[in-house]
Amino acid sequence: MRKKLLMASSTSSVITLKINGEKYTLPVDHRTTLLDALRERLDLTGTKKGCDQGQCGACTVLVDGRRTVACLQLAVAAEGREITTVEGLADGDQLHPVQQAFLDLDGFQCGYCTPGQICSAIGVIQEHAAGWPSAVTGDISPEAGPPPLTADEIRERMSGNLCRCGAYVSIVQAVARAAGADADPGTDTATSTAPAAQTKGVVA
C-alpha cells in the first residue's frame, strides 16, 4: 500500500512504480526524476534524455494515459500512477501501429527522439479522438467536433517534440497514417479521420 504521508524529515522514500504493467519497488532520493529512475535505476533506457528541461520532448512517456515529459516529473510523485514507456507499447512481436507507421514511413533519422515522438503521437491521436482542439483549430466550439487531422494540426500538436535531424516531414506522415488520416504533408487539405481504433489500451 502506498503511504499517504511520508516522514517529512526524510529526503528519500521507498516507492513502487507501475511501469508497463509491472511493479517496481525501489528506494529513491526525492530529487530523482521519473526519467532518471527509468534509465539509471530500472534499465528502461528506451526513454531518452535530451534537454532535461522540458523543452525537447525526447523523454515523453504516458502517465495515466496522458503524454508527459518524464524529466520534470519527480519519481516519488509518480507513485501510484500508470506509466507507459516505449518499451511497453508493442504486443509481443506485434509493434504498436504508431511504431509500425514510423518504421514504414521512415519517421526518423538517428532515432534518438523517436521513442518520445512515438509516445507523444499516441497521446496526440488519443487527444484528437477525444475532440480536443489545438492552437491551429479554426472553430474550437464543442459543436464543431474534432477538426480534420491535417498536417498543420499534426505539426502543432507534435510541436513539443524536437528532431535535430529534421525528420519532421516523415514524422507527420507517420502520425497521420497511424491516426488513419494519411495527411499529405505538402497540403493542409487532408480529410477528416475516424478516431484511431487501433491504439492499444495503454491510453485511458
Place this chain on the structure above:
Amino acid sequence: MKEFGYQRASDVAGAVAVLGADPDARFLGGGTNLVDLMKTGVERPARLVDIRELPLDEIESTDDGGLRIGATVTNGDLAAHPAIRRRYPVLAQAVLAGASGQLRNMATVGGNLLQRTRCGYFTDITKPCNKRVPGSGCPAVQGEHHNHAILGTSEHCVAVHPSDMGVALTALDAVVHFETADGPGELPLAEFYLPVGDTPHHETALPPGALITGVSLPPAPVAAHSRYRKVRERASYAFAIGSVAAALDIRDGVVRDARLALGAVASRPWRAHAAERVLTGAPAGAETFAAAADAELTAARPLPHNGYKVTLMRNLMVAVLTELAEEAAR
C-alpha cells in the same frame, strides 16, 4: 538540487497547515516550472507538499451562471472543456497557445498563475536579479531585454509574466480563491499580482502559505465573442513576445462592451482599461480601434531594445479587434 522532504496532501486543511508551519515548504502541482527551477537552483525548498490528489480537479457551474475551475485542473483539460470552449473561447485559445501538449497535460491552473518569469537573469543564479536576490540589481535594464516589459515597469525589474492563460483570465475578471491556515479567501485577478515598484520579489498578494484552490469566472455574455492572439519567435511552443485577449459586444455598429488584456508586456497580465474606455460606446471601426490601442500605449516606457513591442502591440490590438468586429458583422 538541494535535498527535500516530500509528502502528499490528502486534504486542503492538512496542506495549508504544513506550509503555515514551514516557510521553506512549497506546494507541488504539475511541477513543470517548480521542478525546472529546483534543477537550476533558483528554488531551494526544504519540503514539497504534493497537492495533485486534492479534490480540486473539477470545472463546475456556479450559481451566478459562471464557472469555477479547480486549482489542479490541468491546462490540457481546461482547454478541452466544452463549457470553456463554448462560453469563454478566449481562455481555451490562450491555454492552447501556451507550452506543448505534454506540458499542458502536467501543468495546473493554480501553478500557471504562480509560474515565474523566464527572464534569463532570473533563471541564472550566477547573475544579479532583484526578483531572486532583492537589492542585487537588474542587469536586464542595461542588458538583454528585447523581450522585456514596456508597461508598469520600474528601474528595479523589467521582467514579464509568461502566462497566456492569465491574460485571458484577466480579461474575463476572474477571481482567485485560496485557503490559508486562517481560513478561505479570494482575490480578483486584477489585484492578485502586485505592482513591481521597488519590491519585484513580492509578486502576488496571496498571504504566506496560501494554497490556490480555484479560479472563478463570472458570467460574461461578451466572452462568447472573444479571441486570443499570440505573437512569438517561432510558430509553436514558445513564450509570447506579445499577446492580446479580447472580447467585443457590438450592437448596431456600436461597441457595447469590451474586454482587453495584454500579455508579455508587463510583470503581470495587463488589463487594458484605457483602451476599454475608448472602445465602450464608440462606433466599431478602424479609427476607434487605433485610438483605443494608442490610449493604452501612451503609458509604455520601452527600453532601447524592446521599442518594437509598442508597434507590435498596437497592430495586434487593432488586428484582433478588427477580426472580432468582422465576425460580429457576419
